[in-house]
Amino acid sequence: MTKYLFTLLLFLLCTAGFSQDKNEDMIRKIYDEALANGQSYEMLEYLTTRIGHRLSGSPQAAAAVEWTRQQMEQLGFDTVFLQPVMVPHWVRGEKEVVRLINSSTYGSRELHSLALGNSVGSGPQGVSAEIVEVQNFDELDKLGKAGIQGKIVFFNRPMDPKLIHTFQAYGGAVNQRGQGASRAAAYGAVAVLVRSMASNNDDVPHTGSLRYDPNQPQIPAVAISTNDANLLSDVLKKEGSARVYLETHCEMLPDILSYNVIGEIRGTQNKEEYIVVGGHLDSWDVGQGAHDDGSGCVQAIEAVRILKSLNYKPKHSIRAVMFMNEENGLRGGREYAAQASTLGQPHIAAIESDAGGFTPRGFTITGNEAQTAKLKSWGQWLAPYGLHDLGSPGGGADIGPLRESGTVLFGLRPDSQRYFNYHHTEEDTxxxxxxxxxxxxAAAMSALIYLIDSEGL
Amino acid sequence: MTKYLFTLLLFLLCTAGFSQDKNEDMIRKIYDEALANGQSYEMLEYLTTRIGHRLSGSPQAAAAVEWTRQQMEQLGFDTVFLQPVMVPHWVRGEKEVVRLINSSTYGSRELHSLALGNSVGSGPQGVSAEIVEVQNFDELDKLGKAGIQGKIVFFNRPMDPKLIHTFQAYGGAVNQRGQGASRAAAYGAVAVLVRSMASNNDDVPHTGSLRYDPNQPQIPAVAISTNDANLLSDVLKKEGSARVYLETHCEMLPDILSYNVIGEIRGTQNKEEYIVVGGHLDSWDVGQGAHDDGSGCVQAIEAVRILKSLNYKPKHSIRAVMFMNEENGLRGGREYAAQASTLGQPHIAAIESDAGGFTPRGFTITGNEAQTAKLKSWGQWLAPYGLHDLGSPGGGADIGPLRESGTVLFGLRPDSQRYFNYHHTEEDTxxxxxxxxxxxxAAAMSALIYLIDSEGL
Structure with a gap:
């Protein structure tokens, strides 16, 4: 009996040891493949420089769907298919104009501007009105109808530079962009200007989506660059008032058919259970959508390609998913989760890369305590690759809807310092x-898929 | 007695608790100051775009000495002074030429090249010879005199892309640049070409210093871009031989007087004991020396400025030191340590930033086990700022000579992925x-100075 126990103990120790070495070895191979034979960079070059930006409903979005489908076919994924989804079709139209009028300090001058996504156009007649600057909705509410009626509200609260993780600073400022228009319209504003959501001060305006409150009139909404926001604020300080002419030509056209693009390698044991890795294929209609989120798309394809090239036979089925319409609707993410639910396909985990193609620092998670602890314990294999930041709460917008059926969500967390210099701008190239x-x-995501697949959650 | 013990215990607990909060609070203030009121970026803009590159002995190096002195004076450091040091005075002269001759595949074409620092010139007559490619000194030794005499040796071992920390990959390749010329000269080579020490493949050549073995003839040595190294290797594979014409005009002039620039705030308790933070003021003679090492210089000044602006009264005297001549002689670092020793000035710690101005990931250390453990324990205060990588062995070239008298060395460890795209090139701007x-x-270094000063080592 003692001998039996001893043998058992020895066996357990050996397999534990073997398991550790096996993970270490496999993750080393994953990184070697990514760094020595990686294809993500070449894929991204094609997607961004040949296809370009790709807003939902645009011809480029359609081209990107077809190209990623072909790409995954060529890489020999077991199944590649398109999942239809109706998406909003917003178009910017002719270049917007925001013009400061008759400032005694700066004269009349054009400000660097980009209409916000989903916003209505002013029409060719434009809007001309006095500016009223606020930092937040409290100030707006205090001004009320008396202070706001007939004016253009200028939301000018900067992202807090003192926050180390820039996404936190973004989170602290972005309600001005998302809700500002309807909040101001409720008091009779005729348009809104929004300080760009940016970490830096420069002349580059940042677009991004707004959501209109269905109970309020829809008014035009435009982002101006941080430098111009500072200038406009300066005019108000020095001159007591400022007047702006604003003209936008945006339109929301009828919904249009588009697709999520899905590539799969079949599992060998629990093949009816899925692990998803993804990014979103759509981008804003300026720049090339390189960090947001071309990077995430090619990294997702590459993460699966690496496992395939290493001849890894996953227990679960692994899917790379290019979601459509994250930026101004999230229709792709919602449709994917709805289909998974309708078809009764359990998704044990979903990983999204949608925070830029910068050096990865870790993974966020939305799961229970035990799952979070498990992710942290994997630090033993991930920390040698610079992945120290494991277990902060988070996930990804596109995979969010999967959470309802209990999927554990993971978000790749890259270094965030430069992201909001480029986000939603001409500079995201x-x-x-x-x-x-x-x-x-890509290697980090591939390693995480491997650990989830082999170690379980 | 029991009551006394209890009171003592309570006191100790409170001060321990207070001590923790105190550090957390102070480090938060340091980061707030750096991120909200930082001056490092503006300083670096001046140093790099107004003064430019600044090789030891150049007029720009002299201008940089005077500018950093004035800068620290204006910031109100207690003492600012210049420490004279004789430095090598190497000049590149007229632009180098490396020309592939009569290749049947590529014809005759110029390769992108930069002579290595400290190398001799070929003179206007140039050198024309057959190329022999090697990956390492073993291959060189095997070829011997019979295979090398009269030829140009082409060292073509790439930096290993599979290493996660690029400085490791650099360390694994850089002996070709440092020693290749003399090793080849020993077998009668007439010149050497060296594949650029770079993480990426492009057309940008990377310079850097070589050291001639005093027992071997001095032959010209030139770096070529990674793309051109691949091309040359391709010619050898396809055509069996390749011929190159090489012309350089470098000269080593007599040593010239320059300076380390030192700014100090006086300690309040152990003021005869020093904590040093520094970078090197010299750079190569191409680009602007922005990452290498303008960043380190302005970060060192800023680290001290932050403490001063927070009205922190250090126990020890704190010095920001801009070392001269790290790139091709290390004379400044050696002179600084020699003077500290001569003047009997104990230096308890020295921190160097010379790995680029990228997001900091941690600190390396050269110290004993207890000191390394102490640095790791400070992770409780540093990890919230992304500083997880604490305690790997390292330090910095300029502060290295201080180690002889027992100074504990620390190196700021930024993210390393992009460093060797720019290092020693026209692109380091x-x-x-x-x-x-x-x-x-800058904030990370300021926080470390604070912890060393207040917690001890």
Whole structure:
């Protein structure tokens, strides 16, 4: 009996040891493949410089759907298919104009501007009105109808530079962009200007979506660059008032058919259970959508390609999903989760990369305590690759709807310092991507898929 | 007695608790100051775009000495002084030429090249010879005199892309640049070409220093871009041989007087004991020396400025030191340590930033086990700022000579992925610097100075 126990103990120790070495070895192979033979950078170059930006409903979005489908076919995924989804079709139209009028300090001058996504156009006649600056909705509410009626509200609260993680600073400022228009319209404002959601001060305006409150009139909403926001604020301080002419030509056209693009390698044991890795294929209609979120798409494809190239036979079925319409509707993410539910396909985990193609620092998670503890325990294999930040709450917008059926969500967490210099701007282009940083993100996701698949959650 | 013990215990608990909060609070203030009122970015803009690159002995190096002196004076440091040091005075002269001759595949074409620092010139007559490619000194030794005499040796071992920390990959390749010329000269080579020490493949050549073995003839040595190294290797594979014409005009002039620039705030308790924070003021003679090492210089000044602006009264005297001549001689670092020893000034710690102005990930250390454990224990205060990588062995070239008298050395460890895209090239310019990343590095060093000063080592 003692001998039996001893043998059992020895066996357990050996297999534990073997298990550790096996994970260490496999993750080393994943990184070697990503860094020595990686294909994510070349894929991203094509997606961003040949296809370009790809707002939902645009011809480029359609081209991106077809190209990613072909890409995954060529890589020999077991199944590649398109999942139809109706998406909003917003168009910017002719270039917007925001003009400061007759400032005694700065004269009349154009401000660097971009209409917000989903916003209505002013029409060719434009809007001309006095500016009233506020930092937040409390100030807006205090001004009330008396202070706001007939005016253009200028939301000018900066992202807090003192927050280390820039997404936190973004979270603290973005309600001005998302809700500002309807909040101001409730008091009779005729339009809103919003300080760009940016970490830096420059001349580059940042777009992004707004949501109109169905109970309020829809008024035009435009972002101006941080430098111009400072200038406009300066005019108000120095001159006591400022007047702006604003003209936008945006339109919301009828919904249009588009697709999520899904590539799968079949599991060998629990093949009816899925692990999903993804990014969103749509981008704003400026720049090239390189960090947001071309990176996430090619990293998702690459994460699966790496496992395939290493001849890894997953227990579960693994899917790379390019979600459509994250930016101004989230229709793709919602449709994917709805289909998974309708078809009774359990998804044990979903991983999203939608925070830029920068050096990965870790993973966020939405799961229970035990699952969070498990992710942290995997630090023993992930920390040697610079992945120290494991277990903060989070996930990803597109995979969010899967949470309802209990899927554990993970978000790749890259270094965040430069993200909001480029986010939703003309500057989000391929030349802002570093090859190694991109590859490390793909490898990190591939390693996490492997750990989830082999160790369980 | 029991009551006394209880009171003592309570007191100890309170001060321990207070001590923790105190550190957390102070480090939060340091980061707030760096991120909200930081001056490092503006300083770096001046140093890199107004003064430019600043090789030891150049007029720009002299201008940089005077500017950093004035800068620290204006910031109100207690003492600012110049420490004279004789430095090598190497000049590149007229632009180098490396020309592939009569390749049947590529014809005759110029390769992107930069002579290595400290190398001799070929003179206007140039050198024309057959190329022999090797990956390492073993292959060189095997070829011997018979295979090398009269030829140009082409060292073509790439940095290993599979290493996560790029400085490790650099360490694994850089002996080709440092020793290749003399090793090849020993077998009668007439010149050497060296594949650029780079993480990426592009057309940008990377310079850097070599050291001639005093027992071997001095032959010209030139770096070529990674793309051109691949091309040359391709010619050898396809055509069996390749011929190159090489012309360089470098010269080593007599040593010239320069300076370390030192700014100090006086300690209040152990003021004869020093904590040093520094970077090197010299750079290569191409680009602007932005990451290498303008960043380290302005971060060192800023680290001290932050403490001063918070009205922190250090126990020890704190010095920001801009070392001269790290790149091709290390004379400044050696002179600083020699003077500290001569003057009997104990230096308890020295911190160097010389790995780029990227997001800081932690600190390396050269110290004993207890000191390393102490640094790791400070992770409780540093990890919230993304500083997880604490305690790997390292330090910095300039502060290295202080180790002889027992100084504990620390190196700021920024994210390393992009460093060797720019290192020692035309591309190491101010526009490659992100303001927040730079500021976070300055704050990290300021926090470490504070912890060393207040907690001891």
């Amino acid at each position: 391929f030349d802002k991507i570093d090859k190694r940083e991109l590859e490390l993100g | 101010f526009d490659k610097i992100d303001k927040r990343e730079l500021e976070l590095g």
